[in-house]
Amino acid sequence: xxxxPKLLSTAFAAGLSVTGLTATSAAAAxxxxxxxxxxxxxxxxxxxxxQAVTYRPDLVPAxxxxxxxxxxxxxxxxxxxxxxSGLLPQHEYGAHAHVNSCGxxxxxxxxxxxxxxxxxxxxxxxxxxxxxxxxxxxxxxDRSGIGHATSTVNWTFDGRRAKSVVIHETHxxxxxxxxxxxxxxxxxxxxxx
Numbered sequence: 001x002x003x004x005p006k007l008l009s010t011a012f013a014a015g016l017s018v019t020g021l022t023a024t025s026a027a028a029a030x031x032x033x034x035x036x037x038x039x040x041x042x043x044x045x046x047x048x049x050x051q052a053v054t055y056r057p058d059l060v061p062a063x064x065x066x067x068x069x070x071x072x073x074x075x076x077x078x079x080x081x082x083x084x085s086g087l088l089p090q091h092e093y094g095a096h097a098h099v100n101s102c103g104x105x106x107x108x109x110x111x112x113x114x115x116x117x118x119x120x121x122x123x124x125x126x127x128x129x130x131x132x133x134x135x136x137x138x139x140x141x142d143r144s145g146i147g148h149a150t151s152t153v154n155w156t157f158d159g160r161r162a163k164s165v166v167i168h169e170t171h172x173x174x175x176x177x178x179x180x181x182x183x184x185x186x187x188x189x190x191x192x193x
Contacts, residue, residue, distance in 0.1 A: 033072075033073065033156070035073075035156070035157070037070050037192050037193055038069040038070075039051070039068050039069075039191040040065065040066065041065070041190070043062055043086075044062050045057075045062065046103070046104045050102060051102075051189065051190050052065075053188045054186065054187045056169075056184065059093075059169065060187035061086060063086055064084065065085050066082065066085075066165070066167075067082070068080065068081070068082050068165050069081050070191070072156040077153050077156060078153050078155065079151070080097065080135050080137065080152075081149070082139065082148060082150075082165060083148045084141075084146070088141060089143050089145045091140065091141050093140070093147060093168060093169070093171075094167070094171050094172045095138060095149060095165055096113075096134060096135060096137065096165070096180075096182070097112065097113045097135035097137075097164070098113060098162060098163065098164045098188075099113050099160075099162060102164050102190050103188075106185025108188075109163075109164045109185070111123060112129065113161075113162035113193075115134075124176070124178055124181065125179060126175070128180075129179035129180025130174070130179065131151065131153075132153060135151045135153060135165075137149035137151050138172050138182070140171075157193055161192075161193045164189060166185050166188045167186045167187040168182035169186055
């Protein structure tokens with residue numbers, strides 16, 4: 001996992017030292033809360049025990065692989081990294097953290113996780129549907145079908161947590177009335193944020 005050093009450097013920049021999945025402060029003061037999560041899966045057709053599901057194998061082929069890691073700490077916010085392989089070469093995809101786990105259809109994952117929830121659903125207001133209030137992981141694959149993205153937001157998860165990352169058909173729109181939309185839901189990976 002080549003992206004792990006970036007997450008750890010975020011923790012070190014906040015004055016934390018990380019051992020396993022726990023954190024201790026470099027100073028004598030109590031350590032701020034630190035949460036690290038990682039998930040990976042190989043996309044396949046849905047089964048009730050699926051970790052990674054493809055809904056459009058023409059755009060996210062069965063056998064493609066995804067890795068997500070997220071680090072949250074009160075002084076640095078939340079950094080999430082997505083690395084994915086086995087997709088169409090040189091293709092633009094959208095990706096976001098969603099409120100529910102993956103299911104038999106892309107709709108099962110619910111809407112995008114928002115730190116400050118939009119009272120209007122579906123959320124297409126750029127005041128709420130934006131990369132500061134949501135975790136956006138848009139990427140473009142290289143010639144080998146490999147893509148990666150990083151999102152950093154200045155908040156951490158409270159009692160509510162995202163439960164999946166959904167891969168979408170296009171990069172995410174930002175204009176009013178379309179903000180946060182990225183086309184169809186192509187695939188989903190369960191992530192225990």
